[in-house]
Amino acid sequence: MTFSRGGTVVLRTARAFAVLAGRSLLLGPATAAAWLRGERFERDVWLADTVVALGPAFVKAAQLLSTRADILPPRVCRALSRLHDQVRPVPPRTMPPALRLGAGEPELVGAGSIACVYRVVLPNGRAVAAKVRRPGIVWSLSADLAMLERGAGLAARLPMLRGVPVAAVAAQLAESIRAQLDFAREAERLEGFREALGTADGVTVPGIHPGLSTEDVLVMDFLDGLVRRRPEDLGEEERRNAVVRALRAVYRMLFLDGVVHCDLHPGNLYFREDGSIVILDAGFTVRLSESAREKFAAFFYCMSQGDGEACADIVLSTAKAPPGCDTEGFRAELAALVEKHTGRNAADFDLVSFAAKLFDIQRRHGLHADPQFVFPILSLLVLEGSVREFHPDVDFQREARPMLVTALMEHVVAAPREAR
Incomplete structure (x- = not known):
C-alpha cells in the first residue's frame, strides 16, 4: 500500500x-x-x-x-x-559482515532518535563504534518533518506571526534534520571537525573508518571513558578548562569554518576529568553561506564591543525591510538591548531572553529576519545549557574575541583579492 x-x-x-x-x-x-x-x-x-x-x-x-x-x-x-542516548534500542541487524565477524556480540553504548551506537571488536582486536541507522527511520522522520513544515505554513498565516519567516525557518530546520540520515555527509563533517580542531589542545574528535561504513552504518574510532559527568565530578579548574575548550571549538567551527553544530547536548559533548572534551556526531550541522558567516561574526564582535549601532546596521543588511518599516526605531532599540547585555558573564547573560527580544524588536519594526541567523543562535542556546551548569562565571563574549578578530581579518585580507 x-x-x-x-x-x-x-x-x-x-x-x-x-x-x-x-x-x-x-x-x-x-x-x-x-x-x-x-x-x-x-x-x-x-x-x-x-x-x-x-x-x-x-x-x-x-x-x-x-x-x-x-x-x-x-x-x-x-x-x-534520557533521550540523549537512552532511546529504546534496536537490534544491530543492518551491520555489514566485517563488523558481525568481530569478537563477541556488539555492545550497545548509546541509543538516539535516528541511530544506535554499538561497540564492536574487529577480528584484529581493535574496538570501533558503529552507528547503525534505525529501520524505517527514513519514512517516519520524513513524514514528521513534512508535518512540521505543513504546520509552519498554517502558523505563518496567523496575524501575530504575519511577516515572521516561520515557513522559511521550518524548511531550513527540516532540511538540516533530514540531512542527519546521510551518513556519508556526516562522515565528511566529522573529518572536517577533526582536521579543523586537530591543533586545539584537549579536544578529541573520533576518526572515521570509510572501508567499514555503509549507507546505514557509520564506523568510527571507539573512545573509552565517555561518562556523562555532573559539575561536582570535576574540579573547579577542570570545569573551567572544559567549558573554555568547548566554547573555543564551537567558535572556531562557527566563525572561521562557517559550520554550525546544532546538537551539542550532553550526549554529543563530553567533559573529561582532566578538563579535556570530546565532540561526537556531526549529523545535525548546518553550513552557513559565506556572507552569513561573515555577518554573524561581525554582529557577535560588535556586540562584544558594546557597539549596538553597528549591530543594528549588520542586521539591517541581512533582514528584509519592506517600505514603511521603522529602521530608525529598530536601530535605537537594538542599540539599547546590546548595551544592556554587553560584558555579562554566562550567569547573568540570558541568551534565550536576548534572542527573543532581538526578534521581537525586528517584528515590531516590520523587519523580516534572515533564517540563517537562527541556526547559530540555536547552536549557542544548546551549548549555553552546559556552560551555565559547569562554569557560570565564564565570559563567553570575551572568549569569542580571538576567533572573531581572526575571522574579520580574513575577510579584510580576502576582499582586495576578490576585487582583482
Whole structure:
C-alpha cells in the first residue's frame, strides 16, 4: 500500500494526536494502579516514553529542550535528558559482515532518535563504534518533518506571526534534520571537525573508518571513558578548562569554518576529568553561506564591543525591510538591548531572553529576519545549557574575541583579492 505525501502527513498527524490522547488517558489509570500497589507513578518515565512514541522529530526537539534548565523545570530536563542516548534500542541487524565477524556480540553504548551506537571488536582486536541507522527511520522522520513544515505554513498565516519567516525557518530546520540520515555527509563533517580542531589542545574528535561504513552504518574510532559527568565530578579548574575548550571549538567551527553544530547536548559533548572534551556526531550541522558567516561574526564582535549601532546596521543588511518599516526605531532599540547585555558573564547573560527580544524588536519594526541567523543562535542556546551548569562565571563574549578578530581579518585580507 502506498500513500501520497499529503496522505502520509495526514496519517502522521492523526497518529500524533492518537498517541497524545492514548498516553493521556493511560496516565489516570496507571497512576491509580501504581498507587494501589503502593508505588509512586514515574511521571518522568511517562513523559520520555511519550516523546519517543510520538516519533524521532519530537525526540530531537526534546533533546534540545532538555539542556535548558533555565526554561523548563529541572525535573523535566532530567526526564528528557534520557533521550540523549537512552532511546529504546534496536537490534544491530543492518551491520555489514566485517563488523558481525568481530569478537563477541556488539555492545550497545548509546541509543538516539535516528541511530544506535554499538561497540564492536574487529577480528584484529581493535574496538570501533558503529552507528547503525534505525529501520524505517527514513519514512517516519520524513513524514514528521513534512508535518512540521505543513504546520509552519498554517502558523505563518496567523496575524501575530504575519511577516515572521516561520515557513522559511521550518524548511531550513527540516532540511538540516533530514540531512542527519546521510551518513556519508556526516562522515565528511566529522573529518572536517577533526582536521579543523586537530591543533586545539584537549579536544578529541573520533576518526572515521570509510572501508567499514555503509549507507546505514557509520564506523568510527571507539573512545573509552565517555561518562556523562555532573559539575561536582570535576574540579573547579577542570570545569573551567572544559567549558573554555568547548566554547573555543564551537567558535572556531562557527566563525572561521562557517559550520554550525546544532546538537551539542550532553550526549554529543563530553567533559573529561582532566578538563579535556570530546565532540561526537556531526549529523545535525548546518553550513552557513559565506556572507552569513561573515555577518554573524561581525554582529557577535560588535556586540562584544558594546557597539549596538553597528549591530543594528549588520542586521539591517541581512533582514528584509519592506517600505514603511521603522529602521530608525529598530536601530535605537537594538542599540539599547546590546548595551544592556554587553560584558555579562554566562550567569547573568540570558541568551534565550536576548534572542527573543532581538526578534521581537525586528517584528515590531516590520523587519523580516534572515533564517540563517537562527541556526547559530540555536547552536549557542544548546551549548549555553552546559556552560551555565559547569562554569557560570565564564565570559563567553570575551572568549569569542580571538576567533572573531581572526575571522574579520580574513575577510579584510580576502576582499582586495576578490576585487582583482
